[in-house]
Amino acid sequence: MATEVSLAATWRTAKPRSLWGDAARTFARNRAGMFGLVIAILLFLAAIFAPLLAPYDHLEQNWSRLREPPSRDHIMGTDELGRDVYSRLLMGARTAILVAIIITFTATIIGLILGSLGAYLGGWVDQALVWVMDALMNFPSIWLAAFVSVSTRPSIARWAQAIYIATGWESMRNPVILDYLLVFGCLGLVGWPGVARLVRSQVLSIREREFIEAQRAIGAPTWWITSRHLMPNVLGSVIVSMSSSFGNAMLAESSLSFLGVGIQPPGASWGNMIASSLNSWRSDPHLILMPGLVLSVAVLAYNFIGDALNDALNPRERDR
Amino acid sequence: MTQVLEVRDLRTHFFTQDGLVAAVDGLSFELAAGEIIGLVGESGCGKSTAALSFMRLIPKQGKIVSGQIILDGQDIVSLSEAEMRQLRGPKVAMIFQDALAALDPTMKVGHQLMEPLQTHMGMSPRAARKRAIELLDRVGIPDPDTRLDEYSYQFSGGMRQRVMIAIALSCNPKLLLADEPTTALDVTIQRQILDLILELRDETGAGVILITHDVGVVAEACDRVIVMYAGNAVEMGPTEEVFLRPGHPYTQGLLGSTLNVGRDREHALPAIPGMPPDLIDLPRGCRFEPRCPARVAMCSQETPVLKSIGRQHEVACWRAWEKAPVLAWDSDRR
Numbered sequence: 127m128a129t130e131v132s133l134a135a136t137w138r139t140a141k142p143r144s145l146w147g148d149a150a151r152t153f154a155r156n157r158a159g160m161f162g163l164v165i166a167i168l169l170f171l172a173a174i175f176a177p178l179l180a181p182y183d184h185l186e187q188n189w190s191r192l193r194e195p196p197s198r199d200h201i202m203g204t205d206e207l208g209r210d211v212y213s214r215l216l217m218g219a220r221t222a223i224l225v226a227i228i229i230t231f232t233a234t235i236i237g238l239i240l241g242s243l244g245a246y247l248g249g250w251v252d253q254a255l256v257w258v259m260d261a262l263m264n265f266p267s268i269w270l271a272a273f274v275s276v277s278t279r280p281s282i283a284r285w286a287q288a289i290y291i292a293t294g295w296e297s298m299r300n301p302v303i304l305d306y307l308l309v310f311g312c313l314g315l316v317g318w319p320g321v322a323r324l325v326r327s328q329v330l331s332i333r334e335r336e337f338i339e340a341q342r343a344i345g346a347p348t349w350w351i352t353s354r355h356l357m358p359n360v361l362g363s364v365i366v367s368m369s370s371s372f373g374n375a376m377l378a379e380s381s382l383s384f385l386g387v388g389i390q391p392p393g394a395s396w397g398n399m400i401a402s403s404l405n406s407w408r409s410d411p412h413l414i415l416m417p418g419l420v421l422s423v424a425v426l427a428y429n430f431i432g433d434a435l436n437d438a439l440n441p442r443e444r445d446r
Numbered sequence: 447m448t449q450v451l452e453v454r455d456l457r458t459h460f461f462t463q464d465g466l467v468a469a470v471d472g473l474s475f476e477l478a479a480g481e482i483i484g485l486v487g488e489s490g491c492g493k494s495t496a497a498l499s500f501m502r503l504i505p506k507q508g509k510i511v512s513g514q515i516i517l518d519g520q521d522i523v524s525l526s527e528a529e530m531r532q533l534r535g536p537k538v539a540m541i542f543q544d545a546l547a548a549l550d551p552t553m554k555v556g557h558q559l560m561e562p563l564q565t566h567m568g569m570s571p572r573a574a575r576k577r578a579i580e581l582l583d584r585v586g587i588p589d590p591d592t593r594l595d596e597y598s599y600q601f602s603g604g605m606r607q608r609v610m611i612a613i614a615l616s617c618n619p620k621l622l623l624a625d626e627p628t629t630a631l632d633v634t635i636q637r638q639i640l641d642l643i644l645e646l647r648d649e650t651g652a653g654v655i656l657i658t659h660d661v662g663v664v665a666e667a668c669d670r671v672i673v674m675y676a677g678n679a680v681e682m683g684p685t686e687e688v689f690l691r692p693g694h695p696y697t698q699g700l701l702g703s704t705l706n707v708g709r710d711r712e713h714a715l716p717a718i719p720g721m722p723p724d725l726i727d728l729p730r731g732c733r734f735e736p737r738c739p740a741r742v743a744m745c746s747q748e749t750p751v752l753k754s755i756g757r758q759h760e761v762a763c764w765r766a767w768e769k770a771p772v773l774a775w776d777s778d779r780r
Binding site: 148335336337339340341342343344345346347350354355358359362 | 501503531532533534535536539540542544547548549550551552553557561562565566597610613614616617
């Protein structure tokens with residue numbers, strides 16, 4: 127009798143919970159995930175308010191204070207041209223975040239569209255898509271991105287010049303903007319097949335799941351099944367892949383810039399900051415340590431978030 | 447009594463890479479309102495394909511090649527997909543074996559229950575919610591008001607199956623297909639679910655087709671039983687009649703291979719030797735002939751069709767039609 131009463135009581139006190147509310151609660155219990163989220167938010171704020179937070183102009187050179195260790199004036203020291211490392215790091219965060227956002231969204235949108243199209247249409251469309259994806263994924267992605275970036279740069283530059291002549295847009299002459307466009311293009315190109323493959327396989331497998339069949343058995347219209355049952359089930363894994371590809375996009379941008387085919391100096395990127403200080407790492411380790419550390423922590427943070435989201439958005443693995 | 451389902455010479459074939467699979471090959475029967483028919487047979491004998499045919503939900507490679515399925519006075523074989531969708535829910539609904547797999551893990555149970563009410567019955571969200579609570583209450587889920595806002599993974603196995611039943615019955619279907627509704631549950635829950643289906647049948651007057659390979663479930667719940675073998679009905683009749691006087695050696699084998707605790711302690715459980723035939727490469731004559739202990743020369747020559755051997759009791763077997771009863775399996779124990 128007593129158990130019955132307490133059972134009824136728990137039922138009555140259990141509040142209705144939404145899928146997303148439930149996911150948020152599970153996420154909040156994940157320490158690594160919360161750590162990642164805090165870092166990610168700090169990073170975003172730093173990127174957005176970089177010009178306000180930076181004590182110096184990130185391009186301003188001070189030839190009397192070259193390669194200084196951290197001091198009161200320059201809390202992270204200065205680089206080989208006497209620029210403030212802290213200010214450059216903040217602007218580098220801007221680059222990293224901007225690139226990551228744009229790459230992740232382009233890759234995800236292209237991947238979503240192509241992946242679901244392939245799964246839906248099947249036949250030769252699907253076959254062709256799989257071939258293209260496999261071909262692109264067979265190359266090491268950084269290698270491919272670097273290759274595309276280097277080989278298309280001259281023609282892109284010519285187009286930009288032509289656009290400038292035709293329209294008079296100043297921005298088309300800005301080499302940093304050209305860098306950005308190239309980086310977006312190459313990383314988007316190597317990024318979408320992963321998403322498309324995920325979406326395609328998810329749509330294919332979820333479409334065959336019994337609850338979709340059960341929906342058809344109760345006479346649910348196709349648009350309803352697609353929007354209310356198929357998409358929410360696909361979206362969970364897409365969100366997870368987005369959060370981890372966010373970190374990877376940052377890493378990829380830095381790698382390209384490190385190799386000298388991404389964001390070029392004087393534009394600030396963590397990758398080119400590391401590259402330009404490579405010669406002096408024995409005497410001035412802080413010049414490599416600072417951007418390297420920030421990059422590692424950022425990538426780690428996004429991977430933590432992806433992991434935590436994976437647990438939170440999978441209702442079956444969620445504990446009550 | 448009115449017929450809710452009339453199946454005439456239904457043939458559902460699958461066109462696979464290996465060849466034509468005659469999953470259902472000439473099935474005919476009738477189901478009256480409020481009647482429960484048990485569809486029994488081994489795995490792969492065409493039970494589920496038959497049920498999916500009644501909903502026109504057979505997989506892509508499959509096709510109803512001939513025959514009629516008259517659901518509540520309307521032949522559904524030639525209907526368009528859009529017309530058919532209107533019937534799923536209000537005319538015919540299905541209870542699946544694995545309720546966890548058949549419920550959307552990312553949607554609240556309540557919304558899944560309200561969906562058909564809104565799309566088929568045109569209810570407002572508020573009315574649908576009210577009706578959903580009534581339905582959950584009816585199938586015996588305590589505190590339905592709260593449970594409505596939970597997800598399927600928060601329910602126990604039995605409760606999930608109750609939710610499935612509530613969804614299936616939400617639009618008052620004339621025909622309810624239950625594909626092994628109790629197989630995934632433990633025995634006490636099986637009993638409750640079976641009782642629930644019987645009760646709801648009495649209340650709504652729906653015709654029920656219970657697909658199972660559990661002979662005990664059939665004995666308990668069904669008015670009539672159809673025994674299927676390799677895509678065909680081999681025996682059909684009132685449950686009692688079929689169980690007491692099984693005419694087909696396959697039926698005898700099925701009944702003989704169930705456990706009788708009081709009697710069978712000393713004996714090994716008898717089983718039917720061999721496997722059901724490959725549906726691509728069917729033997730000539732009776733399909734059960736290769737496994738049949740009572741076979742005669744005739745069996746491999748000509749295919750027997752259903753023929754009456756008693757009151758409403760039909761069997762497709764050359765030997766069963768002989769005057770003397772065929773006691774093929776281990777006759778001394780009968």
